[in-house]
Amino acid sequence: MNLTQYVDQLRQELAVAAEAGGDEARALAERLTAPLESAARLTLLNALSAAADEITADLAPGSVDVRLRGVDPEFVVTPPPAAEPFDAQAEYAALMAARPTPPPPPAAPDLADDGGTARVNLRLPAHVKARVEEAANRDGLSVNAWLVRAVSGAVDQPEGRAGRADTAGAAGGRREAWHSGTGFTGWVR
Template identity: 50%
Template sequence: MELTPYVESLRGSLASAGNAAADEVRDAAERLSYAVEPSLRLTLLEALGDAAAEVTAQLDGVVVDVRLRGGQPELVADEVAVPPAAPAAPQPPQPPAPPEPDEGTSRVSLRLPETLKVKVEEVAAAEGMSVNAWLIRAVTHALEPAPAPRRATTGRRITGWVR
């Protein structure tokens, strides 16, 4: 963003104001317009920084920064990386829901490798469940639809400089 047109506009305004006065005032207004240029540029940068902060506050997941390149300010919008959501606390083991009163049960013969069977027995015992109840819960869990992913939100990031 080029700041020169704004500086020139202020110079023109001061020159116009000075034209209505004596020659000494006109010369003073012209000298003053050159003297205030650094302060005006700094004030414009501060206004751009404030505008970027307001836009950032209104956008979700985007940070707007003011960067100087070659003495010229640029407004840059960056997406904020959303940190992964913290893993949910482990749920206590839930026994399988009891079948409906009129629902019958079926018998399934399941063949497992011996090492897997031993692991299932150990995990079920550690959770205080029978192998049958643990397997019913595992199958029920596997058949449930996956929960919709949740988007984690973070606080606002503020960057910049101070004088």
């Protein structure tokens, strides 16, 4: 930045002011012009430095510095770092990595012990069937394999957590209900 034009403007303003005071004031202004040029440059540098400090405070973390090269100042602007673009995939991956992993599902029952299988017809309300299908898909199992695992898990619970209650049906038939102490989980005829 060239300060000479500003110092010259100040010199002209001093000369105009001295004209109003007569010949003695004009002569005094001419004698003071040379020593005032250095003081005017120093005052302008101080003003520019203060302005750069204020701009830096508003620009943080960027900055503006005033450097003196010869007799003229130079501004050095350091912009704030560019914000990284939002990466939705990276954000999703970070969220998934921070998510707690669910406990592993119970092991599939070992059907090799008895060597055979039995067929059971099970009637479920439509909304329960839909939930069973969703759970089986979520676990990567067929509905049958998921039901076998769920029934095996319920049957294999310790006696303190799940027991069997026998009740007589309306027609004198026998019903068995598996319960956990707080409610029934299913009925079998």
